[in-house]
Amino acid sequence: MTATRGLEGIVATTSSISSIIDDTLTYVGYNIDDLTKNASFEEIIYLLWHLELPNKQQLDELKQQLADNMEVPQEIIDSFKTYPIEKVHPMAALRTAVSTLGLFDEEADVMEKEANFRKAIRLQAKMPTLVAAFARIRNGEEPVAPNKNFGLAKNFLYMLNGEEPSSIEIEAMDKALILHADHELNASTFTARVCVATLSDMYSGVTAAIGALKGPLHGGANEQVMKMLTEVGSVDKAEEYILNKLANKEKIMGFGHRVYRKGDPRAKHLREMSQKLTEITGEPQWYEISEKVREVLTSKKPLPPNVDFYSASVYHSLNIDHDLFTPIFAVSRVSGWIAHILEQYENNRLIRPRAEYTGPGMRTFKPLEDR
Ligand SMILES: CC(=O)SCCNC(=O)CCNC(=O)[C@H](O)C(C)(C)COP(=O)(O)OP(=O)(O)OC[C@H]1O[C@@H](n2cnc3c(N)ncnc32)[C@H](O)[C@@H]1OP(=O)(O)O
Numbered sequence: 001m002t003a004t005r006g007l008e009g010i011v012a013t014t015s016s017i018s019s020i021i022d023d024t025l026t027y028v029g030y031n032i033d034d035l036t037k038n039a040s041f042e043e044i045i046y047l048l049w050h051l052e053l054p055n056k057q058q059l060d061e062l063k064q065q066l067a068d069n070m071e072v073p074q075e076i077i078d079s080f081k082t083y084p085i086e087k088v089h090p091m092a093a094l095r096t097a098v099s100t101l102g103l104f105d106e107e108a109d110v111m112e113k114e115a116n117f118r119k120a121i122r123l124q125a126k127m128p129t130l131v132a133a134f135a136r137i138r139n140g141e142e143p144v145a146p147n148k149n150f151g152l153a154k155n156f157l158y159m160l161n162g163e164e165p166s167s168i169e170i171e172a173m174d175k176a177l178i179l180h181a182d183h184e185l186n187a188s189t190f191t192a193r194v195c196v197a198t199l200s201d202m203y204s205g206v207t208a209a210i211g212a213l214k215g216p217l218h219g220g221a222n223e224q225v226m227k228m229l230t231e232v233g234s235v236d237k238a239e240e241y242i243l244n245k246l247a248n249k250e251k252i253m254g255f256g257h258r259v260y261r262k263g264d265p266r267a268k269h270l271r272e273m274s275q276k277l278t279e280i281t282g283e284p285q286w287y288e289i290s291e292k293v294r295e296v297l298t299s300k301k302p303l304p305p306n307v308d309f310y311s312a313s314v315y316h317s318l319n320i321d322h323d324l325f326t327p328i329f330a331v332s333r334v335s336g337w338i339a340h341i342l343e344q345y346e347n348n349r350l351i352r353p354r355a356e357y358t359g360p361g362m363r364t365f366k367p368l369e370d371r
């Protein structure tokens with residue numbers, strides 16, 4: 001038995017949900033470029049869960065179901081106030097809140113297909129409310145109740161800021177949610193599948209996935225990108241900053257990918273949005289610094305930007321706290337996690353690979369008094 005580090009190149013399952021072939025990303029056969037231009041996030045949720053785009057009636061029904069399920073139990077909102085709130089990372093709060101949501105769902109352990117779809121709606125609908133409520137409570141503000149007439153992207157920004165977002169802001173958030181929705185067998189999705197392949201419940205799968213997304217080598221990179229851009233501070237400092245990092249063998253956050261070689265097809269959409277939004281906010285430096293960082297790094301190493309790189313300046317331009325960037329990723333990716341959880345249940349087998357043992361050979365046990 002020989003181990004493959006990080007399971008690189010190992011095909012661990014079949015899936016009909018998303019594919020990455022020759023650096024092209026598709027959701028159920030539709031190119032991500034077409035979906036980003038033409039669809040709404042709600043259409044993507046439907047596509048990922050039902051493997052077909054919805055017709056008008058199906059979409060309206062899904063939107064209604066999401067709107068009807070956005071409220072979260074008051075006990076969870078109240079529990080946020082008991083956290084050591086100034087120290088808690090919002091991803092840790094979200095991980096705990098989603099786990100707690102399961103305690104309040106009477107169907108949490110009901111495994112029938114229809115019950116799983118109902119839980120899917122509840123989880124997808126409540127995640128934005130949880131993130132926004134936590135963000136407001138830690139700022140000493142009251143949470144804003146969801147508005148049943150708003151779509152998911154608009155409602156999220158509305159609950160976060162307490163005022164109706166502009167159409168440009170809604171469009172940017174909706175596109176970002178589409179671009180982050182699913183990505184084949186990334187680490188958090190694999191985590192979710194491993195968890196539910198024991199026939200554990202959907203809340204456990206999503207809680208586990210949030211834990212995996214939190215790390216800076218995965219979803220947590222977007223927050224680190226903004227930290228880096230802030231540290232760089234101005235275009236003229238970017239070259240020295242990046243060369244120093246490389247000399248110290250440090251990773252540059254938001255670059256590189258296990259699967260893409262030529263580049264992440266999602267990055268160009270976020271780049272475009274970053275340029276547009278930073279101009280609108282009168283802070284073009286965030287886009288300009290990003291461009292300089294990319295220029296310097298790619299002149300030294302073949303490492304194109306990934307989805308996390310330009311999303312940082314996009315979210316910053318939407319006036320979102322930097323430690324909420326990864327929770328936003330989770331608000332989107334929960335749609336993909338759920339799709340994969342449903343797919344795993346449909347054709348389940350326990351996921352249990354082997355380890356190549358590298359410890360000592362057979363040893364003779366010594367009693368405690370002889371050690
Ligand atoms: C949504 C997402 O999860 S997208 C990814 C988000 N993560 C990041 O942006 C974090 C920065 N990037 C990385 O750490 C990596 O590129 C990963 C983890 C995303 C993919 O990594 P892998 O394909 O497994 O590459 P691995 O980490 O093994 O690195 C291979 C080599 O490339 C280098 N490398 C990879 N990424 C970077 C980077 N961002 N900056 C500098 N060097 C890098 C490594 O240092 C290593 O060099 P070495 O062979 O000289 O030691």
Ligand SMILES: O=C([O-])CC(=O)C(=O)O
Nearest residue numbers: 182183185186187258307
């Ligand atoms: O696929 C991966 O390894 C990481 C990634 O880009 C994602 O999850 O969107």
